[in-house]
Amino acid sequence: MEKNNDKITITYREALRQGIRDALQNDERVFLMGEDVGRYGGAFAVSKGLLQEFGADRIMDVPLSESGFVGAGIGAAMTGMKPIVEVMTINFGLLPMDQIINNAATLQHMSGGQLQIPIVIRMGCGIGRQLAAQHSHSWEPFYAHVPGLIVLSVGTHEDARGMLRTALQSPDPVVIFEYTSMLNLEKEIPENSAAVNITEAKVLRTGKDLSIITYGTGVYKCLEAAAELATVGIDAEVIDLRVLRPLDEKTFLASVAKTHRVLVVEDAWRSISISSEISARIMEKVFYDLDAPVQRLCGVEVPIPYPLHLEEASVPQKNDIINAVKKMIRHD
Amino acid sequence: MIEFLMPSLGADMEAGTLIEWKKKPGDTVKRGDIIAEVETQKGLIEIEVFDEGIIGELLIPEGAKVPVGTALALINPSGIASEPEEEEKIPEKKPVALQPTEERILEPISLEKTEEIHTKASPFAKRIAFENQIDLSLIKGTGPEGAITKEDVEKTLAQRDITEKEKTQEVAVAPEKPGTVAESIRTAVAAAMSKSNREIPHYYLGKRIDMTNALTWLKEVNSKRTVKERLLPVVLLIKATAQSLTEFPDLNAIWDDGLQQKKDINIGFVVSLRSGGIIVPAIHQASLKNVDEIMEALNDIIPRARALKLRSSELSDSTVTITNIGDGGADTIFGVIYPPQVAIIGFGSISEQPFAQDGMLGIRSSIFVTLAGDHRATDGLTGSGFLVSLNKYLQNPESL
Numbered sequence: 153m154e155k156n157n158d159k160i161t162i163t164y165r166e167a168l169r170q171g172i173r174d175a176l177q178n179d180e181r182v183f184l185m186g187e188d189v190g191r192y193g194g195a196f197a198v199s200k201g202l203l204q205e206f207g208a209d210r211i212m213d214v215p216l217s218e219s220g221f222v223g224a225g226i227g228a229a230m231t232g233m234k235p236i237v238e239v240m241t242i243n244f245g246l247l248p249m250d251q252i253i254n255n256a257a258t259l260q261h262m263s264g265g266q267l268q269i270p271i272v273i274r275m276g277c278g279i280g281r282q283l284a285a286q287h288s289h290s291w292e293p294f295y296a297h298v299p300g301l302i303v304l305s306v307g308t309h310e311d312a313r314g315m316l317r318t319a320l321q322s323p324d325p326v327v328i329f330e331y332t333s334m335l336n337l338e339k340e341i342p343e344n345s346a347a348v349n350i351t352e353a354k355v356l357r358t359g360k361d362l363s364i365i366t367y368g369t370g371v372y373k374c375l376e377a378a379a380e381l382a383t384v385g386i387d388a389e390v391i392d393l394r395v396l397r398p399l400d401e402k403t404f405l406a407s408v409a410k411t412h413r414v415l416v417v418e419d420a421w422r423s424i425s426i427s428s429e430i431s432a433r434i435m436e437k438v439f440y441d442l443d444a445p446v447q448r449l450c451g452v453e454v455p456i457p458y459p460l461h462l463e464e465a466s467v468p469q470k471n472d473i474i475n476a477v478k479k480m481i482r483h484d
Numbered sequence: 485m486i487e488f489l490m491p492s493l494g495a496d497m498e499a500g501t502l503i504e505w506k507k508k509p510g511d512t513v514k515r516g517d518i519i520a521e522v523e524t525q526k527g528l529i530e531i532e533v534f535d536e537g538i539i540g541e542l543l544i545p546e547g548a549k550v551p552v553g554t555a556l557a558l559i560n561p562s563g564i565a566s567e568p569e570e571e572e573k574i575p576e577k578k579p580v581a582l583q584p585t586e587e588r589i590l591e592p593i594s595l596e597k598t599e600e601i602h603t604k605a606s607p608f609a610k611r612i613a614f615e616n617q618i619d620l621s622l623i624k625g626t627g628p629e630g631a632i633t634k635e636d637v638e639k640t641l642a643q644r645d646i647t648e649k650e651k652t653q654e655v656a657v658a659p660e661k662p663g664t665v666a667e668s669i670r671t672a673v674a675a676a677m678s679k680s681n682r683e684i685p686h687y688y689l690g691k692r693i694d695m696t697n698a699l700t701w702l703k704e705v706n707s708k709r710t711v712k713e714r715l716l717p718v719v720l721l722i723k724a725t726a727q728s729l730t731e732f733p734d735l736n737a738i739w740d741d742g743l744q745q746k747k748d749i750n751i752g753f754v755v756s757l758r759s760g761g762i763i764v765p766a767i768h769q770a771s772l773k774n775v776d777e778i779m780e781a782l783n784d785i786i787p788r789a790r791a792l793k794l795r796s797s798e799l800s801d802s803t804v805t806i807t808n809i810g811d812g813g814a815d816t817i818f819g820v821i822y823p824p825q826v827a828i829i830g831f832g833s834i835s836e837q838p839f840a841q842d843g844m845l846g847i848r849s850s851i852f853v854t855l856a857g858d859h860r861a862t863d864g865l866t867g868s869g870f871l872v873s874l875n876k877y878l879q880n881p882e883s884l
Binding site for chain 2: 412439440441442443444445480
């Protein structure tokens with residue numbers, strides 16, 4: 153961590169850790185539970201040191217049973233606590249889906265509004281660490297499909313530190329996706345940045361020629377691509393969706409109405425994805441503002457391969473984004 | 485020969501500029517056809533013709549500004565002029581066989597190319613071409629698959645603007661700047677309202693009306709409808725107004741050195757423009773329309789009013805005016821009569837209010853309705869009777 157006026161340089165991991173620590177300090181009802189979050193300091197060292205600081209009552213190691221401990225978290229939330237449940241990676245996120253969908257997302261409805269489930273479930277996810285097909289999943293679209301959940305995607309360091317705190321204030325269950333390939337990435341953020349909103353998408357770069365809509369690991373890739381495109385005279389707007397459910401369509405529709413062209417970028421498989429939904433809404437609501445068909449860059453629909461060069465080829469990279477944009481603008 | 489005259493599109497209009505003829509000598513016209521476009525203070529208006537016949541001669545060149553009442557064209561009347569409309573048969577398209585497509589096909593699936601003649605253009609390009617009346621078939625597309633894009637249309641538009649500038653400089657008419665539509669609407673509103681306050685001795689009446697029955701009925705009706713077909717409360721207000729006016733025809737009238745009742749009840753509905761100012765399109769024969777037809781009329785007329793794309797009859801035919809505050813706005817509105825009309829009905833926002841009824845105090849959804857009447861034309865008794873009648877209809881919404 154380096155200080156520079158009002159800004160600090162910080163890793164994505166450290167930003168996440170500060171967010172958790174901040175939440176634990178701010179509200180006694182908050183506790184963290186998950187596999188290896190305590191004595192081991194977290195599978196990705198995100199919760200290192202928290203057990204020593206907050207004690208075993210608030211930093212809980214749990215057995216390898218996602219369905220069990222996520223269910224326990226839901227029970228705790230139902231009875232007045234504010235649990236942060238860590239599902240080590242999204243690849244194990246299929247196991248607690250029954251708890252999350254059938255209980256967390258529906259109990260308020262089933263109880264006629266008597267129960268609220270203010271649980272926050274964090275899941276490490278993403279592609280890019282050579283973990284092969286079974287450990288490189290992008291299940292954001294699965295979760296974003298479910299009414300009753302709030303689904304967040306942490307694409308920037310500011311959100312890594314700020315989203316958790318706001319999520320804990322929500323009376324509804326929140327699923328936060330964090331990207332493990334970005335953990336060591338250093339970025340500069342304002343020193344005092346704290347809570348951020350969890351309702352809006354964010355225009356991270358304004359431009360007039362086309363809108364690039366993305367989330368998660370796509371955010372920094374698209375910003376880098378946009379910076380490079382600017383050197384050849386293409387002025388791209390970059391939007392981080394941030395909230396995958398409920399989608400903040402107002403922000404991206406306004407952008408499309410301004411630029412008239414859209415590229416949607418995501419790591420998840422192409423069919424029935426977040427980008428499918430974005431594309432559909434643009435067609436439904438601002439069709440007459442479109443000057444070209446909506447284009448998408450998504451994960452290739454294969455089990456994600458182990459070899460590095462094939463893994464890289466399976467999701468959109470900076471150069472893919474640059475080429476796709478050039479093709480849209482210059483039709484070459 | 486019938487003379488086709490420059491119509492008056494409101495009491496405040498003195499002259500109009502003939503921008504474009506939509507018909508030429510020899511063309512057959514029938515009632516309701518658009519014959520020309522005229523620029524007025526209220527923007528570009530399409531002028532309808534009310535006679536049937538064949539255009540004989542166009543008397544006024546495009547670009548000329550002439551006073552209301554000037555003969556614009558001569559029409560040869562004909563009893564049976566309307567030609568039988570030929571219905572073009574659209575050749576049925578062969579259905580595209582649905583084939584299971586494999587997921588790994590990422591290239592766009594190409595359908596049989598049966599529509600080579602069809603001009604490909606992006607939706608946005610089509611929209612701006614339509615708004616600027618540019619013929620897409622004359623433009624060569626440079627976009628993907630040869631599609632016409634925004635840039636292509638803008639290029640054509642820029643060229644046209646240059647040639648048009650040269651043209652208008654020849655015509656001795658001061659060209660109206662495009663940015664002044666809002667200003668000229670402001671001027672038109674100012675003129676009409678000043679005239680009203682100067683000449684019309686207004687009297688004002690108000691009545692609080694319980695809307696609970698009406699809203700309950702509306703909810704019931706809407707629950708059986710798709711979102712698109714649902715009715716808004718304002719439709720009931722318009723319909724109830726129209727019904728009550730049939731009982732008080734003196735309010736559906738104009739004042740021109742005396743009261744002249746109007747046969748049709750054409751309700752002018754005040755629409756606020758986003759750029760400022762108001763415009764008052766007419767809902768024709770509102771008393772003969774059912775609530776669905778009124779809803780339809782509103783859906784049609786409000787967007788067109790906002791886009792300043794009204795027809796001449798919609799601007800000049802209204803016989804009475806409704807001004808409606810809408811949700812969450814002010815409780816009460818006292819209108820200023822639009823001359824030469826003799827009444828304006830003002831609806832405040834519907835809100836929950838303590839309401840005494842049968843010796844009990846309850847919370848009811850209610851609305852404060854006002855009537856501003858022209859005291860030269862009618863007296864308070866008429867106005868009061870009208871409001872009582874309005875109340876009667878709104879208590880029995882199923883009768884509307």
